[in-house]
Amino acid sequence: MRDDQRQRLADISEALAEVAIRDADPANWTAANKPLCDMTKEERGDAAWCRKTAVQSVALLGRLQQILRDTGGGKPGDDDPESDIKRAEKEANRLLERIGARTDGNA
Numbered sequence: 001m002r003d004d005q006r007q008r009l010a011d012i013s014e015a016l017a018e019v020a021i022r023d024a025d026p027a028n029w030t031a032a033n034k035p036l037c038d039m040t041k042e043e044r045g046d047a048a049w050c051r052k053t054a055v056q057s058v059a060l061l062g063r064l065q066q067i068l069r070d071t072g073g074g075k076p077g078d079d080d081p082e083s084d085i086k087r088a089e090k091e092a093n094r095l096l097e098r099i100g101a102r103t104d105g106n107a
Helices: 001-025 042-071 081-098
Strands: none
Touching: 001 042, 001 081
16 A cells, blocks of 8 residues: 555544544434433434444444554554554543543443
């Protein structure tokens, strides 16, 4: 992959991260604070669609970031699985903090 293509994918990854954060925020879902038993059939369907969209956005972002790492978009010579795990945890915590979720393990 050419450097200009990698850069374009990196730019898309940044924009997609914002979309994934917005899609994953339950406050943005249909009938966000409404109990399931009070939702209409249409609201339940729309809420399920919102959840599926969030999952797909996050999956697409993860795949795009993996492609960037696999094609040399990551740090050179950094193939240690432990550092990959730490980097992924740090990125997940950063994304959770941006949407206001707690990262201390308590709900």
